Amino acid sequence: MNSLTYSKFPSQTQLNPAPELSVQKWLNVDETLSLEKLRGKVVAIFAFQMLCPACIEHSIPQAKRVHQTFSSEDVAVIGLHTVFEHHQAMKEESLKAFLHEYRVNFPVAIDLPADDEHDPIPQTMRTYRTQGTPTLLLFDRNGCLRQHKFGHQPDLVLGAEIMALLREESFDLALAGNPSNN
Amino acid sequence: MNSLTYSKFPSQTQLNPAPELSVQKWLNVDETLSLEKLRGKVVAIFAFQMLCPACIEHSIPQAKRVHQTFSSEDVAVIGLHTVFEHHQAMKEESLKAFLHEYRVNFPVAIDLPADDEHDPIPQTMRTYRTQGTPTLLLFDRNGCLRQHKFGHQPDLVLGAEIMALLREESFDLALAGNPSNN
Amino acid sequence: MNSLTYSKFPSQTQLNPAPELSVQKWLNVDETLSLEKLRGKVVAIFAFQMLCPACIEHSIPQAKRVHQTFSSEDVAVIGLHTVFEHHQAMKEESLKAFLHEYRVNFPVAIDLPADDEHDPIPQTMRTYRTQGTPTLLLFDRNGCLRQHKFGHQPDLVLGAEIMALLREESFDLALAGNPSNN
Amino acid sequence: MNSLTYSKFPSQTQLNPAPELSVQKWLNVDETLSLEKLRGKVVAIFAFQMLCPACIEHSIPQAKRVHQTFSSEDVAVIGLHTVFEHHQAMKEESLKAFLHEYRVNFPVAIDLPADDEHDPIPQTMRTYRTQGTPTLLLFDRNGCLRQHKFGHQPDLVLGAEIMALLREESFDLALAGNPSNN
Numbered sequence: 123m124n125s126l127t128y129s130k131f132p133s134q135t136q137l138n139p140a141p142e143l144s145v146q147k148w149l150n151v152d153e154t155l156s157l158e159k160l161r162g163k164v165v166a167i168f169a170f171q172m173l174c175p176a177c178i179e180h181s182i183p184q185a186k187r188v189h190q191t192f193s194s195e196d197v198a199v200i201g202l203h204t205v206f207e208h209h210q211a212m213k214e215e216s217l218k219a220f221l222h223e224y225r226v227n228f229p230v231a232i233d234l235p236a237d238d239e240h241d242p243i244p245q246t247m248r249t250y251r252t253q254g255t256p257t258l259l260l261f262d263r264n265g266c267l268r269q270h271k272f273g274h275q276p277d278l279v280l281g282a283e284i285m286a287l288l289r290e291e292s293f294d295l296a297l298a299g300n301p302s303n304n
Numbered sequence: 305m306n307s308l309t310y311s312k313f314p315s316q317t318q319l320n321p322a323p324e325l326s327v328q329k330w331l332n333v334d335e336t337l338s339l340e341k342l343r344g345k346v347v348a349i350f351a352f353q354m355l356c357p358a359c360i361e362h363s364i365p366q367a368k369r370v371h372q373t374f375s376s377e378d379v380a381v382i383g384l385h386t387v388f389e390h391h392q393a394m395k396e397e398s399l400k401a402f403l404h405e406y407r408v409n410f411p412v413a414i415d416l417p418a419d420d421e422h423d424p425i426p427q428t429m430r431t432y433r434t435q436g437t438p439t440l441l442l443f444d445r446n447g448c449l450r451q452h453k454f455g456h457q458p459d460l461v462l463g464a465e466i467m468a469l470l471r472e473e474s475f476d477l478a479l480a481g482n483p484s485n486n
Numbered sequence: 487m488n489s490l491t492y493s494k495f496p497s498q499t500q501l502n503p504a505p506e507l508s509v510q511k512w513l514n515v516d517e518t519l520s521l522e523k524l525r526g527k528v529v530a531i532f533a534f535q536m537l538c539p540a541c542i543e544h545s546i547p548q549a550k551r552v553h554q555t556f557s558s559e560d561v562a563v564i565g566l567h568t569v570f571e572h573h574q575a576m577k578e579e580s581l582k583a584f585l586h587e588y589r590v591n592f593p594v595a596i597d598l599p600a601d602d603e604h605d606p607i608p609q610t611m612r613t614y615r616t617q618g619t620p621t622l623l624l625f626d627r628n629g630c631l632r633q634h635k636f637g638h639q640p641d642l643v644l645g646a647e648i649m650a651l652l653r654e655e656s657f658d659l660a661l662a663g664n665p666s667n668n
Numbered sequence: 669m670n671s672l673t674y675s676k677f678p679s680q681t682q683l684n685p686a687p688e689l690s691v692q693k694w695l696n697v698d699e700t701l702s703l704e705k706l707r708g709k710v711v712a713i714f715a716f717q718m719l720c721p722a723c724i725e726h727s728i729p730q731a732k733r734v735h736q737t738f739s740s741e742d743v744a745v746i747g748l749h750t751v752f753e754h755h756q757a758m759k760e761e762s763l764k765a766f767l768h769e770y771r772v773n774f775p776v777a778i779d780l781p782a783d784d785e786h787d788p789i790p791q792t793m794r795t796y797r798t799q800g801t802p803t804l805l806l807f808d809r810n811g812c813l814r815q816h817k818f819g820h821q822p823d824l825v826l827g828a829e830i831m832a833l834l835r836e837e838s839f840d841l842a843l844a845g846n847p848s849n850n
Contacts (some may be wrong), residue, residue, distance in 0.1 A: 173398075173405045178360060184824075191824050211401030216355075219393030223355045278730075278737050281827025282834075289835040366642075373642050460548075460555050463645025471653040537762075537769045542724060575765030580719075583757030587719045 139265035143167075143202070144234040144245035147214065149221060151229045157265050160198045164287045165261040169202040169233075169247070172212050172220040174255045180274045181256035182224060187277065188284070189228045196288055201230035204247040204255060209235075262287045321447040325349075325384070326416040326427035329396065331403060333411045339447050342380045346469045347443040351384040351415075351429070354394050354402040356437045362456045363438035364406060369459065370466070371410045378470055383412035386429040386437060391417075444469045503629035507531075507566070508598040508609035511578065513585060515593045521629050524562045528651045529625040533566040533597075533611070536576050536584040538619045544638045545620035546588060551641065552648070553592045560652055565594035568611040568619060573599075626651045685811035689713075689748070690780040690791035693760065695767060697775045703811050706744045710833045711807040715748040715779075715793070718758050718766040720801045726820045727802035728770060733823065734830070735774045742834055747776035750793040750801060755781075808833045 140157060148154045157165065168185040170177035182201075189199040205212045214232065221230060233244035250259060253272045260269035260283060269283055322339060330336045339347065350367040352359035364383075371381040387394045396414065403412060415426035432441060435454045442451035442465060451465055504521060512518045521529065532549040534541035546565075553563040569576045578596060585594060597608035614623060617636045624633035624647060633647055686703060694700045703711065714731040716723035728747075735745040751758045760778065767776060779790035796805060799818045806815035806829060815829055 173401050175406055187822070187824050191822070191828070208401035208405075211398040216390075216393040216398050219355050219390035223390075224357055276733070276737070277823035278733050278827040281824040281829075282737070282831035283827075285828040285831035286835065289832065369640070369642050373640070373646070458551070458555070459641035460551050460645040463642040463647075464555070464649035465645075467646035467649035468653065471650065537765050539770055572762075572765035572769075575762040580757040580762050583719050583754035587754075588721055 140259075140261060140267040141249050143231055144249065145231040146234045147232045149218065149230045149232070150227055155198075155200070155229055155231070157261065160261075161265050162263050163196060163198045164192075164263060164284055165198045165200065165259075165265075166284065167200045167202050167259040167261070169204045169252055169255055169257040169259065171203065171205055171207075171255045172217055173208060176274065177256045178224075181258075182226065184275075184277065184280070185228065186226065188280070191281075192284065192288075197284060199228040201226060201228060202233055202246060202259075203230060204233040204244055204252065204257075206242050206244065206247060206254070209242065260284070260287065262290060322441075322443060322449040323431050325413055326431065327413040328416045329414045331400065331412045331414070332409055337380075337382070337411055337413070339443065342443075343447050344445050345378060345380045346374075346445060346466055347380045347382065347441075347447075348466065349382045349384050349441040349443070351386045351434055351437055351439040351441065353385065353387055353389075353437045354399055355390060358456065359438045360406075363440075364408065366457075366459065366462070367410065368408065370462070373463075374466065374470075379466060381410045383408065383410060384415055384428060384441075385412060386415040386426055386434065386439075388424050388426065388429060388436070391424065442466070442469065444472060504623075504625060504631040505613050507595060508613065509595040510598045511596045513582065513594045513596070514591055519562075519564070519593055519595070521625065524625075525629050526627050527560060527562045528556075528627060528648055529562045529564065529623075529629075530648065531564045531566050531623040531625070533568045533616055533619055533621040533623065535567065535569055535571070535619045536581055537572060540638065541620045542588075545622075546590065548639075548641065548644070549592065550590065552644070555645075556648065556652075561648060563592040565590065565592060566597055566610060566623075567594060568597040568608055568616065568621075570606050570608065570611060570618070573606065624648070624651065626654060686805075686807060686813040687795050689777055690795065691777040692780045693778045695764065695776045695778070696773055701744075701746070701775055701777070703807065706807075707811050708809050709742060709744045710809060710830055711744045711746065711805075711811075712830065713746045713748050713805040713807070715750045715798055715801055715803040715805065717749065717751055717753075717801045718763055719754060722820065723802045724770075727804075728772065730821075730823065730826070731774065732772065734826070737827075738830065738834075743830060745774045747772065747774060748779055748792060748805075749776060750779040750790055750798065750803075752788050752790065752793060752800070755788065806830070806833065808836060 142157055145154070166185070166188055168181050170181050172178075185199055185201060188197065203212070203217055217230070217232065220226075231246075233246045235244050236242070236248070237245075250267075250270070252259075252270075256273065258269065258271040258275055258280070259267060260271075262268050268287060275283075324339055327336070348367070348370055350363050352363050354360075367381055367383060370379065385394070385399055399412070399414065402408075413428075415428045417426050418424070418430070419427075432449075432452070434441075434452075438455065440451065440453040440457055440462070441449060442453075444450050450469060506521055509518070530549070530552055532545050534545050536542075549563055549565060552561065567576070567581055581594070581596065584590075595610075597610045599608050600606070600612070601609075614631075614634070616623075616634075620637065622633065622635040622639055622644070623631060624635075626632050632651060688703055691700070712731070712734055714727050716727050718724075731745055731747060734743065749758070749763055763776070763778065766772075777792075779792045781790050782788070782794070783791075796813075796816070798805075798816075802819065804815065804817040804821055804826070805813060806817075808814050814833060821829075
């Protein structure tokens with residue numbers, strides 16, 4: 123199972139910090155977040171749509187378990203509402219009621235709609251080329267994307283992957299001599 | 305378990321046909337329905353809200369099972385969207401997307417909002433005095449309300465209750481001599 | 487779904503009372519039972535093996551639910567331990583521990599081993615030609631076999647089937663003029 | 669959650685290799701195993717009884733998931749049949765049928781009965797002072813006991829714990845200067 127074969131440090135090709143999230147609005151936060159602000163923590167982003175049945179059944183409950191199991195000092199759990207269909211049905215007002223009813227209290231980012239109003243795909247979804255929902259994006263302490271999974275990840279695998287990243291040292295990308303570091 | 309002790313015919317106090325539904329709009333139908341039109345069938349109404357977690361986890365799947373298990377000649381399954389909170393979050397546009405995503409193809413009635421715009425309780429909900437969602441309303445072939453259950457009903461009990469009503473004869477309430485028949 | 491299309495009375499071909507159980511030993515009873523003694527009740531026999539995973543996961547829990555849901559005045563629930571493999575592994579001593587650990591307190595019959603010691607199929611299993619475990623045998627109030635189901639039956643269907651049989655009148659087979667009545 | 673706060677190396681008090689298993693018989697193996705032979709791997713021992721409902725529902729399926737998820741080069745999964753009740757019901761013949769029916773193909777050790785025939789507690793269970801079944805014992809690459817859990821451990825936590833131990837270096841206990849090393 124290749125998801126469990128992380129080398130102890132990311133390979134050179136993985137040393138580039140992932141592109142920043144494009145966010146229309148943050149919910150459940152005191153101040154806006156960013157991947158850069160979360161540098162030093164492992165970050166688990168659960169991309170979902172509030173009317174996606176698999177997200178409700180599997181992904182949101184798993185995100186809550188990750189949020190409850192790991193210390194927020196170590197692991198940041200973020201929901202990313204990437205609406206690519208039924209846009210009128212899943213606006214901010216509905217999302218807020220959803221988060222209230224499903225007791226989601228970790229930070230949730232609303233993905234920024236496309237510049238072109240005819241483009242249904244929001245910007246972070248486009249940047250990361252996610253295939254749909256649910257999608258899990260897992261970042262190491264240096265902000266590098268280490269896992270990109272469409273569909274459901276078993277808890278046993280996800281727990282192992284997060285711990286593998288937690289056990290890595292945070293390091294200075296500049297000192298690591300990566301010319302594409304930005 | 306008193307839910308399984310139906311007498312073969314409803315008692316005199318149960319002989320009144322239940323009040324009609326107050327419906328703003330019907331979805332998943334060719335023409336509007338009513339309890340009166342469904343006279344002769346057992347009718348199972350599942351009152352729900354699309355953002356009610358217990359409805360999504362238990363009630364909607366159970367309604368789908370009832371719909372698939374019993375012949376539509378015998379049993380009419382109806383979803384009743386009785387929104388009493390987060391009204392802006394669960395409007396028709398969102399409900400339609402919900403029904404599409406959750407593959408709900410039985411008729412769904414949107415409960416008529418109260419006349420008073422400050423009253424959050426819609427009219428059918430008020431008429432039937434339901435306590436919340438999910439609620440199951442079960443009617444016999446004569447349109448009499450025979451079961452009113454807030455919360456979850458086990459499948460074994462519900463299957464037995466529906467069959468008990470199916471085994472009753474449809475009868476003419478007027479001939480039964482019920483003075484309060486309307 | 488033909489399991490839900492019971493006519494109100496069994497057809498002539500179903501009027502024969504089913505053959506009696508062949509039982510080595512009864513557990514969880516004060517005195518031995520028989521189909522004949524249970525005449526007048528609906529009888530649900532859950533044939534199982536204590537080391538059959540599908541029995542443990544689905545059938546035994548369902549039998550317990552039937553036992554808890556319906557009055558024992560109306561419905562008799564019986565476990566039938568029909569061992570056809572691993573005979574040494576599922577002897578009475580092990581079965582008793584199993585029943586204790588799984589909190590099974592309805593009557594359980596141990597199917598009578600074949601006369602021929604080389605024949606792995608016990609006698610009731612052979613009489614009823616069950617294909618394996620779990621198998622459900624459902625009898626009406628007159629002792630006629632009305633349902634024979636190998637594998638899992640959904641609760642909704644089983645609840646409906648039991649109630650359909652409960653709603654039938656018990657009747658006198660002799661008066662019904664059935665020549666094969668015994 | 670203190671189960672996720674492993675220091676990178678065990679503390680001095682944890683440096684003692686755990687006592688060896690006392691085994692009557694190994695099943696599903698080509699040759700007998702021991703903790704000593706497994707030094708260098710993380711070892712997950714699932715203590716169970718074949719007639720323990722919580723073991724069947726939770727622990728055995730979890731053991732199978734661990735066995736399937738992690739490489740056998742890294743993690744050794746072992747079932748330990750620690751019978752402390754119903755001894756006659758769970759003898760080797762029954763256990764073998766159980767392992768066959770439940771598709772358990774990882775190594776299983778039968779805990780050695782007590783010397784005193786009146787003592788129901790088998791020897792490994794006594795050595796490790798387990799409180800019952802299911803119990804999880806988790807050992808690091810050096811054979812030190814690092815986790816002792818009675819009851820159910822969520823998959824997310826167990827996956828993280830195993831990976832934490834996998835990320836530790838194997839080290840030479842003698843060089844670590846532990847006087848009680850044996």
